Amino acid sequence: MALVMLPVVAQQQFTLEDLNFGGKNYRKMIAKNRSLMWWGDQLIRKSGDTCWTVNVANGKEKVLFTTDKLNKRAGLTADSLQVAMIESFPYADQPLVKAWSDTERMLVNFKTGKVVWHQPNDFAVQAMEWNEKSRATAFVKDDNLFVTDGAGNTRQVTTDGSRDLVYGQSVHRNEFGIEGGLFWNPQGTRLAFYRMDQSMVTDYPLINVPELDDSTQVIATPAPEKYPMAGQTSHLVTVGVLDVATGDTVYLKAGDPTDRYFSNISWNPDGNIVYVMEGNRDQNVVDLVAYDAVTGNRVASIYHEAHPKYVEPQHPITFLPWDKEKFIMWSEKDGYNHLYLYDVKGKQVKQLTSGNWVVMDMLGFDTDRQSVIISANAESPIQQNLYRVDVSTGEMTRIDEGGRGWHTGRLSASGHYLIDNYQEPDVPRNIAIVDTRKNTQFRYFTAPDPWQGYTVPEYRCGTIKAADDSTDLYYRMVMPVDFDPAKKYPTVVYVYGGPHAHNVDVRWHYGSRSWETYMAQRGYLLFILDNRGSENRGRDFEQATFRHLGQVEMQDQMRGVDFLRTLNYVDTARLGVHGWSFGGFMTISLMTNYPDVFKVGVAGGPVIDWKWYEVMYGERYMDTPQTNPEGYEQTSLLSKAANLKGRLQIIIGLNDPTVVPQHAYSFLKACIAAGTQPDFYVYPGQGHNMMGHQSVHLHERITRYFDDYLK
């Protein structure tokens, strides 16, 4: 009898420093990527101080320049003009790279080494937008708007900016797709900008606790945050247009801005008409209005949309590069987010895309073939694929590599080439270069498995029926490591559940958050279900929750629990739930509505009562406390405080400006009054989410809580 010695490869165990965002080893535990950008149709790869050209047909790379050599060749010895960071190659037909030094922004000819343009780079600005045509820069500093023209002349546009009067920055709390407040016309000669008067908005009294290493500040200080709550007085937004040459500003003559939303600002190709999507406070009617950029006069309302629940346009119109009279408009009006072709008179030329799926992104155009390149989930609700859509025929062709995965694209200037960066459940990351005309894909990069050598759990995905008994809902399940179907495992439901988000898709490990893997390693089973109300499933799927947030969502999540009950290896006596933000609201909703189902919960940044949430998001889904008192009452967790039976830890950031601490505090008050005992933790100085290494601490904390009470 021989004793066979098998070589034992010790599988490594994950730590939160490996798995968690902000962890010490996190960067080497995520799939490698490539930093790619387009210089016209020339693919450029950047790494460290080197830029390579990449051959789109075969991936062959050639050094274009290194910043070190570029600086030497250019004789850029002064610190102020030494290229420190490459930003982009903005001109398809010129060898110019946009770059930063420590103090300047500049355009450098990387063939001659000549600095052809530069302006100061002020890191103290609150917002900045540059226009590549005119090379003018708009920026906000000390609350006021300034513009530096291409020749370097700076003009102060406003003087009365303040915390109350906000210029050139995001308004409506970043809802309606708003990300900024400075909008150049294509020529860079006129600038549209937001002006927000929030002097009438109440402050939420946040406080700043001094940094431990700040010896100059002894006592905590107020950090008031303008926070218009549902049903309360909101701010007033107007749109100004500056003529850079004359310095004149006109405000669009949109009438009284009270209780109105102004979003999706865009320009016509000639740069003399501004388009604004105007919505009412109830968010059930929108109009696309054209304004004369010179006079501010209203030209016409060219589009109108209404819905008994709500409409929420998220994308500005985009003109066809080959036809100044036509633009593409996004709308959910047929029930799914699709693209429509309109002319400037407001006539619908055609619906470009259609079907029971949604367009997720518009990447650009191929002018030669008059097509638009988009991403959409036409194959499956949990995929994202890339397509070319012929504008005249509406023909849609998938152009990404493979097909099952989650593909994000970046289009070259002409639209002839596309970077297809994608994941699949068992693919950490591939990058293919697509020739959009030939519809051929060249595999440029295949990331190695960053978890090689570690004990990795099994990730499963499937569907169950929603509580309406007909809608498919997607779930992800992370199996405990060394899974044994004869055992019974403590199980944690992770939930978000709110609009504009989803958890389950076909990215690597079905989009599993790395904490789930950590928990699986510790012997838990994780279950994640995208209930009705979440994104990418069409209007009615999302709007099922209207005026009673959390209710339909809970019904669906309980179908998930019903499903778990069918699995012998799930120990339903040890069921936990965890979620953040809307998921925190869901967690407490589930803990208090189903106190005998969930034994342990951890709720982060939870909404407790929608009357304390802000007007834009809150009223869209809930209307106002005045018009929907039953809905607010039904969804409020204050009256549910007495139901709490299991162990519930609530965690917030002390400086959370999104779900303000009043929510958690008031729930604690209600529990104290009712004699129930939630646990609580706060991250001072942190906002709605814990940043950097504090996220590791947070997840150690969450894990410990389940270990203490569920394991």
Add this chain to the structure above:
Amino acid sequence: MALVMLPVVAQQQFTLEDLNFGGKNYRKMIAKNRSLMWWGDQLIRKSGDTCWTVNVANGKEKVLFTTDKLNKRAGLTADSLQVAMIESFPYADQPLVKAWSDTERMLVNFKTGKVVWHQPNDFAVQAMEWNEKSRATAFVKDDNLFVTDGAGNTRQVTTDGSRDLVYGQSVHRNEFGIEGGLFWNPQGTRLAFYRMDQSMVTDYPLINVPELDDSTQVIATPAPEKYPMAGQTSHLVTVGVLDVATGDTVYLKAGDPTDRYFSNISWNPDGNIVYVMEGNRDQNVVDLVAYDAVTGNRVASIYHEAHPKYVEPQHPITFLPWDKEKFIMWSEKDGYNHLYLYDVKGKQVKQLTSGNWVVMDMLGFDTDRQSVIISANAESPIQQNLYRVDVSTGEMTRIDEGGRGWHTGRLSASGHYLIDNYQEPDVPRNIAIVDTRKNTQFRYFTAPDPWQGYTVPEYRCGTIKAADDSTDLYYRMVMPVDFDPAKKYPTVVYVYGGPHAHNVDVRWHYGSRSWETYMAQRGYLLFILDNRGSENRGRDFEQATFRHLGQVEMQDQMRGVDFLRTLNYVDTARLGVHGWSFGGFMTISLMTNYPDVFKVGVAGGPVIDWKWYEVMYGERYMDTPQTNPEGYEQTSLLSKAANLKGRLQIIIGLNDPTVVPQHAYSFLKACIAAGTQPDFYVYPGQGHNMMGHQSVHLHERITRYFDDYLK
């Protein structure tokens, strides 16, 4: 063989509703008391709406009046004058009772039923003082000072009162024995009052979360609290004197008030000299200064005391009733708190009391026998007994009933009679009436054991040596119910440890807090030790902690742990610690300095770094961060956050104006940065201590934490 059926008396189990302050059954679980007061030398008992006379020799009671009958007899039919609450019998020689109606304060002749004086009773006042001689009332309303003279004429004394400029209220954050800011002269013709300019003091940004039942307030509001931190700019206090007849106010000409303390305000018998104890910011020098009440001029400094560590006078001077030229002064200058006789020129006539014990209270005088009645711990450091001290001979005679207990007294007008209300370790409450001349005691009331029928643990008391190997420290031990010395019990050290307080004395159950009994019922052993730094043991005992708070205290507490290690029934592997305020500071200090000793801790309202505590208390014991950087560094818990190993829950009131939330928040920050995991809880709307029924919730919370992790 006969089966003997023994009657089983089921012993009742305590709940927190029984034991805890604010609990639903708490009132019936504490020893019954009698509401007694003096009308001259006539003892009066009050209960509900009835007042009885009580015969001091035999306790026989006779109804003096009922408010119901008094109202009827007086024809007090108007609500405004119906006697609702009896306050006192202020005139020894007149049958007048001071009482309130819902809206009036009044003097009623209870023999004739005539209302001889009344004035409006404004519940909105911020402070109020009445003088029985002139029947004038001083009060503060809307931040300003008003005086109503005996005839009912009201004068507004100040007009510039505000949050910044505080009149007639306590100053120096209630340190130095200060409890109010209005001081009548004996005649009630002149009023001394505090004025505090705190405009230069930083605000701590507390916030108010709206009450859950307040529908008028939606969003949380700032509740800034003037909070001068150690080493920072403090407020400016001056003392005004109002002449009621003329309405003229003079301010005492005390010079620049910057960095000075003004305390212990009193009057000479003639009511024309004001005495103020003036201290420097360093609190190591005080002067008793006399001022002319008419001119405000400084008359003389008649007493000076200094100490290298600190001096902290807590008691105003008191003139002898029989000699307008002599007063009694309290001082720790010989090492213990004793009484001294001084003349108005500042000459020390004699030391009235002396010995290695302290005077705790001065109850009044017996003019006939020229003696002063005091309470003191002359028998034992953990007792409080009552004594008559002959002013001329210094002879001291104990006059209370029994002797081992904790006696508090209330003296009749002449000093001939004394109510002796006391507890002993096995006496819930007795009340004896003392004839101070005969030194005889009549037992008037014996409270029944309110815990009859409950399972009560054993309470033990003893001494161990301090870490200096010589000083005796007193401890209390609460034994687990059904104590079995062969078992090993989880043990919780309850600690306060700071100055001006003690935990162990000979009151009922050695002063045991009722939560200790609750824990003993759950199978814990409780250990409580008064370390050096605590009160009633003399100056050096207290001042051992100077400039390094917590250090000597911890050494002593660790001697307590050494003692526990000698007890076989203490499971030192399951050692917990709990304390509040200074005790919270001690708890975290012990958890982080001895991380292998204490497994579980609960720290309430803890100081984390003395640089964030207020100047009056903080600088007395710690000097300033500028002058004692080593001491602040040594005692700060921020640098100890990394040491945390056991389970520590920190609990605060969100509105704590004493130890502001910044302490706990900063410790959390330090722990997050260090990767340690304390737990945390907050009571929104609560201050430094949890009030009412929230205290029950709190103690359920504390108990659960030990149950979770120590049991």
